[in-house]
Amino acid sequence: MLSWKKSHFIEYFDDFYKSYARFLVSWKSKGASRINFYFIHTAMTKAKLLQPDLTLGKTITHLSPEILRFYHLKGLVLDVDETLVSFKETDVSDELHDWLAEIRPILPIWLVSNNISENRIGRIAKSVDLPYLFGAGKPSRRKLRHAVQHMDLPVSQVAMVGDRLFTDVLAGNRLGMFTILVEPMVELGSAAPSYSLRNLEVWISKKLGVSLHHAQHDFPALSFNPQENIKPSK
Numbered sequence: 001m002l003s004w005k006k007s008h009f010i011e012y013f014d015d016f017y018k019s020y021a022r023f024l025v026s027w028k029s030k031g032a033s034r035i036n037f038y039f040i041h042t043a044m045t046k047a048k049l050l051q052p053d054l055t056l057g058k059t060i061t062h063l064s065p066e067i068l069r070f071y072h073l074k075g076l077v078l079d080v081d082e083t084l085v086s087f088k089e090t091d092v093s094d095e096l097h098d099w100l101a102e103i104r105p106i107l108p109i110w111l112v113s114n115n116i117s118e119n120r121i122g123r124i125a126k127s128v129d130l131p132y133l134f135g136a137g138k139p140s141r142r143k144l145r146h147a148v149q150h151m152d153l154p155v156s157q158v159a160m161v162g163d164r165l166f167t168d169v170l171a172g173n174r175l176g177m178f179t180i181l182v183e184p185m186v187e188l189g190s191a192a193p194s195y196s197l198r199n200l201e202v203w204i205s206k207k208l209g210v211s212l213h214h215a216q217h218d219f220p221a222l223s224f225n226p227q228e229n230i231k232p233s234k
């Protein structure tokens with residue numbers, strides 16, 4: 001089962017697809033229509049898998065216990081580079097340490113990185129005392145599955161949190177996880193970098209119909225109790 005947001009998204013594009021398909025059949029030759037069908041179908045398939053369940057619009061430290069509770073999340077898999085620590089840094093910020101101190105008692109957390117340097121990822125993971133997997137090759141699902149299996153939780157209640165659509169979000173959606181797109185961590189004291197590859201992914205995804213409106217949460221102060229969570233349909 002998909003979440004209502006995804007169902008709604010797919011329904012919308014199914015309608016669009018059918019209308020456009022009818023238009024093509026009436027307007028173009030059969031051969032050209034087939035080619036267009038192929039491209040639109042491919043784009044639709046990719047778009048579904050590129051759609052984050054939540055676009056936070058802020059860095060990961062703004063992912064509050066209230067938001068996790070709201071989406072019935074019981075576990076987190078976190079990307080490392082640019083999600084927790086900027087590429088140029090090797091140390092975790094005080095802000096991130098504070099955030100982890102708040103989140104850690106609530107749910108299990110794993111780090112899953114595409115970085116092939118065990119030296120870097122292992123060092124970061126040890127500094128925050130979290131289990132980690134490196135060289136994950138996201139959008140491959142293999143190491144995400146490994147982390148989720150260790151948590152022993154339904155995959156739909158574990159969020160894949162990352163800064164990239166074509167790796168983090170795509171991998172998480174392929175596995176059926178809840179996916180959260182966050183803004184990249186900016187190196188302290190530096191001007192905002194351009195993130196050209198990330199921006200290209202965002203541009204392509206939007207062209208494919210992915211909606212990346214920043215989530216607006218205005219929660220009353222809630223106490224977090226994982227026992228109250230109900231499994232959402234996905």
Ligand SMILES: [Mg+2]
Nearest residue numbers: 079081082083
């Ligand atoms: Mg990243």
